[in-house]
Amino acid sequence: MIKLLLLPEILNASIQKTNHHAVELVEKCRLDHQLQGWTMASTVQALVDLGNSGSAIQANIQGISLIPVNARLSYEALESDLGFEKGLQLAALKMFKIDYLVGLDSAIDNSQIPALTCQQAVELDGSKLTDRIDFLNLNLSLHSIFDQVDGWHMDIIQNTAFAGGNHVAEFEKEFADFCQTQHAVGVSNGTDALLFSLLAMGIGKGDEVITVPNTFIATTEAISQTGATPIFVDVLPGTYLMNPELIESKITGKTKAIVPVHLYGQVADMDAILSIAKKHSLRVLEDSCQAHGAVYQGRKAGSMGNAGAFSMYPGKNLGAFGEAGCVTTNDDDIAETVRCLREHGQSKKYYHRLEGFNGRMDNMQAAALRAKLKHLDDWNENRRRWARIYQENLASVSQIILPEVVDYSAHVFHLFVILAEQSHELSEFLKARNIYTAYHYPVPLHLQDAYKDRNEKTGSYPVTERCSETLLSLPMFPELSEDKVKRVCEEIKVFYHS
DSSP states (O other): OOOEEHHHHHHHHHHHHHHHHHHHHHHHHHHOEEEEEEEEOSSSSHHHHHHHHHHHHHHHOOTEEEOOOHHHHHHHHOOTTTOOHHHHHHHHHHHOOSSSOOSSSSSSTTTSSSSEHHHHHOOOOOHHHHHOSSSOOOOOGTTTTTHHHHHHHHHHHHHHHBBBBBBHHHHHHHHHHTTTTTTEEEEEHHHHHHHHHHHHTOOOOEEEEEEEEESSHHHHHHHHHHHHHEEEEOBBBTTTOOOGGGGGGGTTTTTTEEEEBOOEEEEEEEHHHHHHHTTTTOOEEEEEETTTEETTEEEESSSSEEEOOOEETTSSOOOOOSSEEEEESSSHHHHHHHHHHBBTEEEEEESSSSSBBBBOOOOHHHHHHHHHHHHHHHHHHHHHHHHHHHHHHTTTOOTTTTTOTTTTTEEOOOOOOETTTTTHHHHHHHHHBOOOOOOOOEEEEGSGGGGGGGGTTTTSSHHHHHHHHHHEEOOOOTTTHHHHHHHHHHOOOOHHHH
């Protein structure tokens, strides 16, 4: 990734179309995901030159982010012996880890600042300078939200409104609307979202909760932390989601709830699961931690069970700038209890209805999530596009099994997973070609040391165990490109055909 700091004169020339190199460079930054373009306004005149300031950037030059001059940048500039203007530029290069300062077609006279002319920047071949294809690149999503988040975060800092705050309340309204639920309650992370939901449903010591072993341990941690016992059922081949046909055989007099996991971004068969739950008077918690925006029969993930739990860890489809989570529900009592649990059991300040937790979402994270939520549908559609290209280009490779996308679901592809022969060798082969992959999850939960006292045997859940042995996650994030996805596919074909 090459980061460019474009002087305001380039953006002005691009908006006014007075310099063809400027127009070409801005378009290159917008389309070439190996290049990132940034700009900054150091003076009032520079703001005027940008033409409507940040609004012009958002409306006309979507590949460029505005870096506002803040106190830290100004201090660094004043301390510099280069003069304020050039000191500001150098400070911005260091602070934002930018590779080159770019002006118009006259050279920038300052040997201390790595600089290019506009024409030289146009001639940069990002694909040759860096051919790395990351498994996940969070940096690329910043352009579409940077200006708004920066302004909101500065406002939060100036008003010292950190714990709770207006952005938490607004995010809760917006996310509830997005998920088609009456309530969304922001909490500190996805594990707390699972735990608080279960506690609010009355799950506790001596109870049993049915879930799957093919998931991250947070699902079962939350069950165990209520005092209940996780009971496993295997998953379906192809979708790797809970197999409803296996549920009833695991129901006992102690069973109180079912936790289907909408793994990798696809919703489990909720109609079948809800029917079983209704028949046996069980609660249902949707583990939607990987399924932000996924749809089942026209209904959003997190809207169908008694509650839904979401993680907003940075790498999720909707990720914060740190830890965050959310509970969605149409049940007033569950929502109120989760609100109480996240604030030490308080019904109001210093009045504790029960013992709770310190599990609030903070205002800084909520602001980042609000800015990102506006783009989530578009980002999810990009993920579907890359998934279609993977499916089309890998369909002829007999050594891999592609994920099944069922017709009742709108998959959001948090991950794109394949079952692959020689998966570890394939991963190393791709890594040697600067393509990075991941494993989800190499040891299934029933075989983890944390649960060795359960005496679960190898072979108990054969589909899950096959996934752990052969599953490989390919690069997947919204800012990938068609060329990169096709390159991953071609290298996979080379591996198996060589």
